[in-house]
Amino acid sequence: MTDADPAVDADAAADAGPLADLDPDLRRVVSDIESLGVPPWHALSVREARRIEDDLFGGDGDPTETLPVASTLDLGIEGPDGDDLPLRVYRPPETPAPTLVFFHGGGWCLGTLDSAADLARRLCRRVGAVVVSVDYRLAPDHRFPAPVDDAIRALEWTRDHGESLGGNGVVGVAGSSAGANLAAAAALATPADTAPAVQTLLYPITDRAFATDSYEANADGPLLTREDMRYFWRQYLRSDVDAANPYAAPLRAGDLGRTAPAVVVTAERDPLRDDGAAYAARLSDAGVPVDHLDYDGMCHGFCSFAGDVPAADDAFDDLAAATREHLAAARGE
16 A cells, blocks of 8 residues: 555545636646635634735745836825825836736735735736836725725826826726726726726626625635625625725716726636626626626636736736737827
8 A cells, every 4th residue: 555645635636626627727726725724714803814815925025036027116195094005116118108006906905015016017017017006005994985095096196197107198007806896996986088098807896796696606716705705895894885885886886988998807716707797798888998808717816826827827918918908099009
């Protein structure tokens, strides 16, 4: 009798279990994360969830080597509450360039400039844009609408001052998950004559509705569960009344026809897939140009694994190309 190979056992379990429908390369990455035994987000206090998220994903550490950009700059602007609103600016080699104001994910409760560094750097490199990453206030310390107010403030400040950072006057917004929700809210809140050139939304949260087909199919994840999302919404909203506010739930907006052109990225194995798909459909029905990029075999957060998962890397190329096209169109190119 020989000892079993743990790696083989783990692969076999993944092939037969809830990860079975994932792209094989993504399945290995997710299996490695799940093997760490981290409890689900909803089982943790916000303080402990932040610590674990920082341990797992924090550190601008060595994206600096694997995802180099021309320069980075940390600065603070006056926020809506009078305190500093921290920003981190990533510049591509060639400027002036379009600018993207970027909001990290984390259920409005988690996330830092460091944990979002990989996505910000990839956007800078592949879109060829100046990226302004925003360290917005987090719930439950700062509930809705504080993060939205920060997002709007960062967008307005960048529109006014972006050329000093290497921008060419064209400004878009981008975000992942809860950050995509904030990007969509900021785009909705901006007057049509100064609307962003694009809103690039990676697996966005657009409504508080937990009975969609994608929530039913992916209630247990991977990486994000229905209970996690219930937990995040509880931390974010002041009351159930806020759930009907279009700046909290952009899918509830009555008129989407005056908002920005969009690139909406969704994943087959994500509870939020239908959030993104419904928002893309509403934008299209309202006459807003939209690219809905949907990926089989992918799960929530997959763009963060572009360095390890070839299919995710290809998807990042797709979303970067679509974003570039909208930014170029805003300059009449």
